[in-house]
Every structure is written in C-alpha cells, then in structure tokens.
C-alpha cells in the first residue's frame with residue numbers, strides 16, 4: 001500500500017549543521033513529513049541535537065545500504081569535506097536530483113564526483129532559520145523543469161529565491177547575500193558599541209540598532225523606492241544625518257564595502273579551486 005506521505009519527495013541531507021537545520025526547519029514548518037527526510041551527519045552531538053529538534057527523523061552517522069533511495073540529495077557540508085563525503089555516499093544514493101549549498105564548489109566538480117549531471121547549486125543564508133532566507137540558485141543544463149520545480153519548492157520553504165545565469169554569478173551571490181547576514185550583524189555590533197560609548201545602556205543601544213535595521217529594510221522592501229531616495233529623505237539639509245554620511249563618505253565606506261565583498265567573491269572561487277579538484 002502507498003504511504004499517505006509518499007507524495008512528498010524523499011530528501012537526504014549530507015551534513016546536518018547550520019544550513020541543513022535551516023532547510024529542515026523550513027520543510028517541517030511547511031508540512032513536509034520528517035519520515036520523508038534522512039540526514040547523514042557524522043558528529044554524535046549534532047545528531048542528538050537534530051533528533052531532539054525533529055523527532056522521528058532518520059539520522060545516520062555515515063551513508064550505507066540502510067539509506068532509502070532519495071528523490072533529492074541536499075549537500076550541506078563544508079567545501080573542504082565535499083569530495084570525501086561524495087566518495088563515501090555516491091554508491092548509496094541512486095539517481096536523485098542533487099542540490100548543493102556549498103560555497104565555491106562548482107557543478108563540474110560535483111558532476112565528476114557523483115557521476116550525475118542533475119545538479120542545482122544554491123546559496124542560501126541564515127535568516128532561512130526564521131523563514132526569511134534569501135537564496136540564489138543556478139542549474140546545470142541537464143536539469144529538467146521538474147527538477148527546478150523540486151529545488152524551488154524546497155528552498156521556498158526557507159524564504160525568497162532568485163535564479164542566476166552562471167556559477168560565477170553564484171560567487172557574487174555568496175559574497176552579497178550568502179555572507180551578507182554577517183555584515184548586518186557586524187553593523188549591529190558597531191551601532192550598539194557606538195551607542196554605548198555615547199552613553200546609552202548597551203541593551204537599549206542594541207534594541208535601537210536592531211529596530212532600525214528591521215524598520216529600514218521593511219521600508220525599502222515595501223516602498224520599492226531606490227535606497228538613495230530613502231536615504232535623502234532622512235538627510236535634512238545641514239542636519240545630523242548629513243554630518244554622519246559626510247563622515248562615512250570621507251572614510252570611503254562604500255569603497256571599503258566593495259573591497260570586502262570582492263574579497264568574499266574571490267574566496268568563493270578559491271574554495272572551488274582548492275577543494276574542487
């Protein structure tokens with residue numbers, strides 16, 4: 001008899017860390033049954049954490065014949081361990097669609113390691129943990145429209161997505177939105193610390209900083225107006241914002257930001273070269 005949950009694709013995660021947890025959480029929130037997902041995760045503590053968070057989930061320390069043949073494999077491991085993990089699991093996976101979230105590792109490398117052309121690369125970000133992720137996706141040419149739909153349906157459970165044309169674009173996505181939450185947290189730290197040095201209690205400074213980010217980002221999203229216009233609307237002539245922005249321009253914060261993002265983009269390509277051989 002067909003199980004009532006079998007209309008859901010069977011998904012195997014290789015790697016059960018931060019990103020796998022975020023995607024798992026999104027899927028569970030949207031009603032994907034835990035018995036249609038299995039995770040390969042070698043670290044005992046992490047398996048115990050996942051078992052507690054997602055009761056009923058199949059958790060394995062390593063790939064083996066007991067693995068049910070999946071429709072989709074999500075590769076959520078570090079670029080440094082991808083090759084080794086692929087070699088260990090390839091024989092037990094059948095012929096699924098492969099979805100990799102690893103930074104930098106090209107689909108050419110993955111195709112070589114897995115002997116499959118059905119590969120989608122995704123670059124999510126950690127706000128996926130709260131359903132507000134922003135993911136870039138790129139598909140190899142052999143990927144079918146049905147495969148794209150499957151990849152989209154999984155990623156959509158974590159937030160928004162955008163398809164890009166090339167894997168080089170995905171390195172730019174990695175630098176911008178993949179690593180991007182860390183830049184926001186960095187600014188939150190800086191604003192909290194500056195507020196504290198100006199005499200506010202740290203928790204008040206932090207509350208003001210977080211509220212300002214949430215409010216400004218929501219305003220940008222809802223108004224649809226260019227950020228420059230929104231910024232100019234805050235900047236009264238001869239006022240306080242003008243003083244701050246003049247100080248930032250003098251320090252070339254935008255130029256420094258571009259340098260930082262390009263460093264991340266370069267690192268993505270380096271990871272692909274160093275660990276994709």
Ligand SMILES: NC(=O)C1=CN([C@@H]2O[C@H](COP(=O)(O)OP(=O)(O)OC[C@H]3O[C@@H](n4cnc5c(N)ncnc54)[C@H](OP(=O)(O)O)[C@@H]3O)[C@@H](O)[C@H]2O)C=CC1
Pocket residue numbers: 014015016017018019020040041042043046076077078079081084085088101102103123124125126178179
């Ligand atoms: N964190 C982020 O913001 C983002 C990360 N990514 C990408 O996601 C991928 C995973 O990152 P993240 O989730 O943060 O990393 P984590 O370290 O949290 O998770 C990776 C997990 O994979 C496990 N692992 C190691 N070797 C194997 C193996 N052979 N088979 C199965 N599992 C294995 C690790 O165990 P152990 O610790 O024991 O090695 C670890 O628990 C990376 O490639 C990264 O580039 C993409 C977008 C955003």
Ligand SMILES: O=C(O)[C@@H]1CCC=N1
Pocket residue numbers: 103174178179
């Ligand atoms: O820092 C990293 O390499 C990963 C990829 C994007 C976010 N975290």
